[in-house]
Amino acid sequence: MGRTSDARERLVAAALELFSERAYSSVGVAEISARAGVQKGSFYYFFPSKEALALAVTDEHWAWQRADWARILGGDGTALERLRSLFNATAKYQADALQGTGSVTGCLFGNLALEVSSINEPMRTRLQEIFDEQVAMIESHLAAAASAGELDLADVHTIAKSIVAQLEGLILFAKLFNDPAQLDSMWANSLRLLGLKERSAA
């Protein structure tokens, strides 16, 4: 069933799909292997357990998302415009998932944080690192904007964290209501968290 050469990649891709579609706990090795077109016996050649695969999926998805965030935050325009582009890209990701699968998949890291962190310490540690990195990326972006005179912030770290928390909260609503438009207020809410009026950056 399929080429062995890319079986590991196919297992990771299948698991990302399945963990996005349904609860981690409800997805088993047999189903992941079937979706990947890999024999179940071969699964254990690549991963000792579903937990190990989930860590690999988490790492690869964050490597992709971190690169995407860095590209967008390092793009053209003012710092505020680039921040807004990041939120637009997040909404588009959810809208694309809805169009492709019929479901807003939400944030893989948020889904796993609520479902798995209390029973899986290695995953908890990894997700803590990822959210810390997300906050650090936003924080350094805001600090650069402050240096450029675009912002005047008293506590950049807390504000960066409040923006990531706001994004996770709205993505939760987007998943629950199966509606990417739940993210439409992200920009206005972020401007408030940044102490700016909406019109000043419209």
Next chain:
Amino acid sequence: MGRTSDARERLVAAALELFSERAYSSVGVAEISARAGVQKGSFYYFFPSKEALALAVTDEHWAWQRADWARILGGDGTALERLRSLFNATAKYQADALQGTGSVTGCLFGNLALEVSSINEPMRTRLQEIFDEQVAMIESHLAAAASAGELDLADVHTIAKSIVAQLEGLILFAKLFNDPAQLDSMWANSLRLLGLKERSAA
């Protein structure tokens, strides 16, 4: 095993504990029955399925939390002071869970929203109603504060939703880091979302 008279209540209480401790998908009828001290055969006298029990747990937990929110938001002090008391009570609930069980349990509704809403339509509908009610409670509280001259808000509904999203995002961090102190910034963040400076309500 135990009195039949309160077996239903004990099943609901046991399920609330287990769904708070672990993923919904990883908890079965046998374990819930054992925790409740109810024979598994008797479970089906009260509930046709785990899904039906989960809806009952969700309803009863929201009935309790809604009454608690109403009591706090209708208490003494200014509208802003009462809103702050609500966030303090939320942080205390998580701190009590940590002290009692060793784990920050997070928000039952947020946990179920991310894990179950994509595979269980009755639960999705119920959780949508609950989050809509939470937003409506905050919205009407903010509208009353605006009428009393404590606030000047352009879009009360969006701001109420941003506050509930912020709370869910920070509760996600509290669960992930197993640390109720993640909620410490909730008040400062809410003041920003309300367009107020921290010192004005300190």
